Amino acid sequence: MRLLNVEEAIKMIPDGAIVMIGGFLGVGSPNTLIDEIIKQKRSNLTIIANDTAFPDKGVGKIIVNKLAKKVIVSHIGTNPETQKQMIERFLEVELVPQGTLVEKIRAGGLGLGGILTPTGVGTIIAEGKQIMNIEGKDYMLELPLKADFAIIKAKRSDCNGNLVYSLTARNFNPIMATAASTVIAEVEEILPVGTISPDEVHTPGIFIDYIVKSR
Amino acid sequence: MMDPKFIIAKRVAKELKNGQLVNLGIGIPTLVVDYIPKDIKVLFQSENGIIGMSPLPEEGLEHPDLTNAGANYVGAIPGAACFDSALSFGIIRGGHLDLTVLGGLQVDEEGHLANWMVPGKMIPGMGGAMDLVTGAKRVIVAMTHTTKGEPKIVKRCTLPLTSIRRVDLIVTEMAVIEPSKEGLILKEISPEVTLEDVLKSTEASLIISKDLKVMEV
Numbered sequence: 001m002r003l004l005n006v007e008e009a010i011k012m013i014p015d016g017a018i019v020m021i022g023g024f025l026g027v028g029s030p031n032t033l034i035d036e037i038i039k040q041k042r043s044n045l046t047i048i049a050n051d052t053a054f055p056d057k058g059v060g061k062i063i064v065n066k067l068a069k070k071v072i073v074s075h076i077g078t079n080p081e082t083q084k085q086m087i088e089r090f091l092e093v094e095l096v097p098q099g100t101l102v103e104k105i106r107a108g109g110l111g112l113g114g115i116l117t118p119t120g121v122g123t124i125i126a127e128g129k130q131i132m133n134i135e136g137k138d139y140m141l142e143l144p145l146k147a148d149f150a151i152i153k154a155k156r157s158d159c160n161g162n163l164v165y166s167l168t169a170r171n172f173n174p175i176m177a178t179a180a181s182t183v184i185a186e187v188e189e190i191l192p193v194g195t196i197s198p199d200e201v202h203t204p205g206i207f208i209d210y211i212v213k214s215r
Numbered sequence: 216m217m218d219p220k221f222i223i224a225k226r227v228a229k230e231l232k233n234g235q236l237v238n239l240g241i242g243i244p245t246l247v248v249d250y251i252p253k254d255i256k257v258l259f260q261s262e263n264g265i266i267g268m269s270p271l272p273e274e275g276l277e278h279p280d281l282t283n284a285g286a287n288y289v290g291a292i293p294g295a296a297c298f299d300s301a302l303s304f305g306i307i308r309g310g311h312l313d314l315t316v317l318g319g320l321q322v323d324e325e326g327h328l329a330n331w332m333v334p335g336k337m338i339p340g341m342g343g344a345m346d347l348v349t350g351a352k353r354v355i356v357a358m359t360h361t362t363k364g365e366p367k368i369v370k371r372c373t374l375p376l377t378s379i380r381r382v383d384l385i386v387t388e389m390a391v392i393e394p395s396k397e398g399l400i401l402k403e404i405s406p407e408v409t410l411e412d413v414l415k416s417t418e419a420s421l422i423i424s425k426d427l428k429v430m431e432v
Contacts, residue, residue: 074341099304119349123345123378168297
């Protein structure tokens with residue numbers, strides 16, 4: 001784990017990268033990193049996130065600044081700009097049920113070849129997907145998701161990158177921390193090693209490549 | 216007459232049972248919280264990772280990291296627990312959630328719910344709705360009976376389905392309807408309307424319960 005300033009951290013992300021971004025409607029999003037993506041105009045990004053938040057919040061700001069070419073999300077209803085860009089065919093939107101999305105990411109990070117979920121069986125999202133009947137119930141095969149980068153947000157970190165999240169700001173962050181080649185965690189506080197009890201660590205530091213302090 | 220959404224919320228609240236783990240969707244379902252009978256205690260779960268959510272106790276106590284699935288600030292009761300999205304949806308999909316109350320665009324004679332998109336018009340996405348309808352032990356749809364005069368309880372959904380699971384109850388401002396293998400059973404009608412009014416506002420065939428009651432609101 002290495003401490004970086006926000007400019008250096010975002011410089012590592014090339015245009016066209018696949019980026020997972022933590023947060024749920026902007027709560028628990030790495031806002032310092034998101035603002036720097038916009039400042040450095042990283043473009044043609046494929047964003048994997050729970051939602052596209054609001055036009056002025058979280059992932060929503062990346063959409064409004066037209067820096068994404070594709071989003072893989074469960075919900076776009078709170079950001080009218082996403083639907084607008086989708087209709088204009090500027091932005092490709094892949095909608096995935098929230099529970100399936102998080103499990104696809106978990107599969108990507110934790111070495112699984114996919115997951116079998118009953119969610120979506122018999123609906124339009126099952127079209128073209130493999131159905132398996134297990135003990136009398138139909139399940140749909142969903143494949144793993146991985147990314148080049150994950151940018152996540154935690155409350156605090158120690159100098160080994162052990163992370164602690166806060167309340168409902170945890171959401172997708174710990175799962176995304178497992179599923180990208182390079183993981184950058186934005187944190188509010190950086191503490192000395194040993195000050196976070198092993199039982200309190202939500203994400204072990206081995207998953208984290210870089211830490212950036214929130215502004 | 217009371218605003219339809221409050222009538223619906225008030226009637227849905229009577230379905231909650233002591234000790235249940237409950238997830239309320241956004242819109243009308245959220246209003247159910249205000250009508251829970253005083254003699255029962257339930258725990259509220261939210262997709263973004265909490266059990267033990269409560270309304271915000273008072274203004275000024277907002278915590279930026281404590282919100283519901285609609286990004287509104289909420290409180291947490293003593294003994295609440297927070298967790299990540301994988302566990303949150305494991306709770307939902309794994310059959311650990313007793314009840315979910317969701318809004319609806321259409322419900323059909325088979326009890327299938329459509330509530331996540333209107334092709335070509337409005338595509339908010341399914342969020343957690345597909346998992347909730349698939350996995351919750353009981354699913355109640357809380358919605359107005361019609362929209363702009365058009366029935367929302369239809370023979371067959373024309374909108375994309377949320378799940379092929381049959382929902383357990385439909386509560387509108389006019390009626391309480393229970394989907395079953397045999398079809399939609401009309402169980403209660405509002406004191407404000409007649410049976411003819413309900414039938415006229417419903418496209419689907421209704422089986423009128425032998426025990427048809429007046430809706431208590």
